[in-house]
Amino acid sequence: MPTTSLIPPSASLETDSCDTAHAGDPAVLADVAGRLLDDRTVQAVADVFKLLGDPTRVRLVDALSHGERCVCDLAALVKLSESAVSHQLRLLRSARLVRVRRTGRQAFYALDDHHVLGLVHDTRRHVEEGER
Amino acid sequence: MPTTSLIPPSASLETDSCDTAHAGDPAVLADVAGRLLDDRTVQAVADVFKLLGDPTRVRLVDALSHGERCVCDLAALVKLSESAVSHQLRLLRSARLVRVRRTGRQAFYALDDHHVLGLVHDTRRHVEEGER
DNA sequence: AGAATATATGAATAGTTGCTCAGATATCAA
DNA sequence: TTGATATCTGAGCAACTATTCATATATTCT
Known part of the structure; x- marks a missing residue:
């Protein structure tokens, strides 16, 4: 199961993304934003991959x-x-x-x-x- | 099991590595050399990691x-x-x-x-x- | 002690990378 | 058509990287 969110991916109608200020459906986007990896973890993960990327x-x-x-x-x-x-x-x-x-x-x-x-x-x- | 080789890691006595021409126990070293990933695979693997390394x-x-x-x-x-x-x-x-x-x-x-x-x-x- | 060996390290350098900016393309709306 | 929106792309540049070369350190051998 690739999706962990309870709210479906691209909101109800997929036409209500990207108007002023580049906001998609605010609720969905805020939900996803809240589930993202924090900066420290992202950096640490990237550092490991970077080491193996040679x-x-x-x-x-x-x-x-x-x-x-x-x-x-x-x-x-x-x-x-x-x-x-x-x-x-x-x-x-x-x-x-x-x-x-x-x-x-x-x-x-x-x-x-x-x-x-x-x-x-x-x-x-x-x-x-x-x-x- | 980290080791796949049948021949033990650092040869019999670990003092017979690295003399002239930088050769360890030739037999062991040749065995390991023969088991290494080929260049194409190494490059492909590194490429994927490099992509994730940012x-x-x-x-x-x-x-x-x-x-x-x-x-x-x-x-x-x-x-x-x-x-x-x-x-x-x-x-x-x-x-x-x-x-x-x-x-x-x-x-x-x-x-x-x-x-x-x-x-x-x-x-x-x-x-x-x-x-x- | 002196010479040789095994590894580590700093500086220099050529190559690569990720971003910004400006502009191109394509789609939709009035 | 004209204007606005969404995405893509190329050039340019600052930052980073991997190697080489010279040198340093530490250990063993004679």
Whole structure:
């Protein structure tokens, strides 16, 4: 069920939207407005998606889905410099999507979030479903 | 189960990674490399996330989750110009995340993808779980 | 101690993105 | 037709991003 509102989508007659001051049926619109996600949540959600919205970071998450890896192995897997990988891992780490375990001079990164893999898998299924 | 590989994550001894030419245990690394998502999939997945990685577009998807809406109502809901909203809707539309239904001079947009709401909901739950 | 290795970090830069503004298109109303 | 409304589109610009390069830090080996 895509609609949670009790009031039907586009009001009674769909011709009474968008006159002066750009107001649709005020009652319906106010109802929807009251149900919108708050700014903080919207920003937080967008931030997570933005982090996953880069091929390099998707590759890193994908690589880490097979177990923890050190920076230089990750660099080899995603075919980028260790510096570039380190920069990206820092972003993922500051959002707690990955965590580090340091041993000697090596840093082993691992996924630190049971949701992230799910998101990537869902999206993967979605794009594979869409190409036809 | 986060790990799909049959070969354990960091090889037998975790000290045999990253010598010359940045190769960890070649066997393990090659195994992981062979399981990585291909470039096309990675790019497609990142593209979807990138699309959702913007507060305005998250707001639009959220607003549309309560039913179809015309451009100017959406503009009022997300508090942006109709031009800005139209630009963003075009991006969402070209990725088939939303669809249009034109009636007279109005354009009613609706979610065109049963996965997208799920992604937003999952991520919302994730960020709300993370703040504590 | 000194050299080599693994990672991290800051600055610089090329590329991208999201908005505004002005104008185009299309529909409806008088 | 003329004017108003709803949406779309292109150009321009300020802000952001991902990489590279040079360098710093920290650890191990000889």
